[in-house]
Amino acid sequence: MMEDLVKQFEELAKSQDMESIVETMMQQLLSKEVLHEPMKEIGERYPKWLEDNKSKLSQEEYNRYFHQHELIRDLNVVYDTEPGNFNKIIELMQKMQECGQPPNDIVKELAPDFDISALGQLSPEMYDSQHNCCIV
Template identity: 65%
Template sequence: MQQILSKEILHEPMKEIGERYPSWLEANKSKLSKEDRDRFSKQHQLILELCRVYDTTPGDFDKITELMQSMQGCGQPPAEIVAELAPGLQLGEDGLPQ
């Protein structure tokens, strides 16, 4: 499990996802319910925190696991962001690729 959560595997994709949130949130704020805006904003903050942990204490797998579980509780990232990073990838309700 630690290998999957390692900085070498996840840091760059998380950084790229996190960089896309501000413009996506701004472009979609009028289309989103307050609940979805809050959920995506929380998800973005968790991604930023995860990146900070990777930058400062990449071996803190307890904190990394905690952040990943919290992110999972927020649901999937916006489909448009996922599509930018992985064209053609579609995620099911369970978060797994279809």
């Protein structure tokens, strides 16, 4: 019975329907309704955090966090002006992930019980570049 279930799942995963289901889920997860407000809040905290921590960071770390802040600002502009531009949102999210996790201090301010270090990053290999969706 388990073998039959596994075979059915494998067939479903190969089908075009599964791709569209995954793409729809990603669009919902990355939608303005879900992410815009948290991204705005995180983005608003960066300037002060960067200023307060500049002397504690290496130049490389500072540049990485500064670039990450720029990408968050760019993402918020897309949410404000082109909320349906899923390809641009994915592109910016991938670039943000290349910068690593946001500063834990900022995340702790927004969600004190959330441990960002426990999360793994989505790697570029997880994205189907042909369809611009995450492969789960």
